[in-house]
Amino acid sequence: MAARIASGKPTKPREATAAALRPRLRALRAAMSATERAAADARIAGLLQGRIHDYLAAAPRGGRRVVLSAFWPIGDEPDLRPALRAWARDDRLELALPVILTKAAPLEFRAWTPDTPMAPGAYGIPEPQSTGPRTPDIVLVPTLGYTVDGDRIGYGGGYYDRTLAALRQGGHETLALGIAYACGRLAPDVHVPEPHDMRLDAIITEEGCIPGPHTTDQGARPATP
Numbered sequence: 001m002a003a004r005i006a007s008g009k010p011t012k013p014r015e016a017t018a019a020a021l022r023p024r025l026r027a028l029r030a031a032m033s034a035t036e037r038a039a040a041d042a043r044i045a046g047l048l049q050g051r052i053h054d055y056l057a058a059a060p061r062g063g064r065r066v067v068l069s070a071f072w073p074i075g076d077e078p079d080l081r082p083a084l085r086a087w088a089r090d091d092r093l094e095l096a097l098p099v100i101l102t103k104a105a106p107l108e109f110r111a112w113t114p115d116t117p118m119a120p121g122a123y124g125i126p127e128p129q130s131t132g133p134r135t136p137d138i139v140l141v142p143t144l145g146y147t148v149d150g151d152r153i154g155y156g157g158g159y160y161d162r163t164l165a166a167l168r169q170g171g172h173e174t175l176a177l178g179i180a181y182a183c184g185r186l187a188p189d190v191h192v193p194e195p196h197d198m199r200l201d202a203i204i205t206e207e208g209c210i211p212g213p214h215t216t217d218q219g220a221r222p223a224t225p
């Protein structure tokens with residue numbers, strides 16, 4: 001079982017700001033071995049595959065492709081690129097990746113296939129050199145820390161909060177799935193969300209989906225606390 005930042009006992013509420021928690025969360029993630037990481041990535045991709053399958057089965061699409069926004073991994077983030085290459089072959093899906101056009105603004109999403117040229121954008125993150133914004137139906141949200149309530153800590157740019165707020169304000173129904181390693185779990189009394197923080201619909205880690213089980217992957221172990 002991965003080390004966790006949990007509340008102490010007796011359970012006296014210990015609120016901490018996201019800024020204070022980030023270095024500890026990064027250190028926990030960096031401590032994972034390459035073997036652990038590879039196994040966790042494969043597990044996350046399998047669980048995600050189940051969620052996407054359920055979504056495609058349930059959502060009326062009217063012949064339209066479901067736009068799935070993923071992310072290009074940076075640092076110690078889960079690497080879903082092998083799965084992305086496989087999903088790119090599914091003609092019910094269109095894959096997209098985030099692009100930072102303006103700092104401190106919502107992200108834009110651009111179409112991606114394994115043939116799309118990539119070039120470093122803001123913060124040096126590789127971005128697809130394709131045109132035309134895509135409006136995602138499903139957003140995979142890179143997540144450093146999370147609670148079982150769906151509250152999230154990212155890198156502190158506020159990009160996904162702004163983006164999800166803009167999509168939801170625009171009336172677009174977007175399924176926001178946090179992608180994290182299990183070691184990012186925080187007790188709800190450790191991290192208290194701020195008003196701008198957008199809740200995730202679910203969080204997928206190598207230990208399962210929260211809330212779960214919402215998956216066709218029968219091997220899933222629920223990650224309840």
Ligand SMILES: Nc1nc2c(c(=O)[nH]1)N(C=O)[C@@H](CNc1ccc(C(=O)N[C@@H](CCC(=O)O)C(=O)O)cc1)CN2
Nearest residue numbers: 071072073074077098123125142154155156157159160
């Ligand atoms: N893979 C991936 N892509 C993503 C995100 C992400 O979390 N992961 N983002 C999610 O929002 C956006 C980029 N967000 C970012 C927000 C802040 C910083 C940042 O402050 N970087 C520091 C260095 C941080 C460090 O390495 O310790 C800097 O450049 O000074 C970087 C990216 C869009 N693309």
Ligand SMILES: Nc1ncnc2c1ncn2[C@@H]1O[C@H](COP(=O)(O)OP(=O)(O)OP(=O)(O)O)[C@@H](O)[C@H]1O
Nearest residue numbers: 018153154155156157158159160161162165196197
């Ligand atoms: N909807 C919003 N509108 C305007 N500013 C926002 C909004 N959401 C977040 N912010 C700003 O972004 C800053 C960083 O937010 P937060 O610490 O929650 O980032 P994060 O979710 O960890 O980052 P990221 O999504 O980039 O990984 C906040 O201090 C806030 O000022």
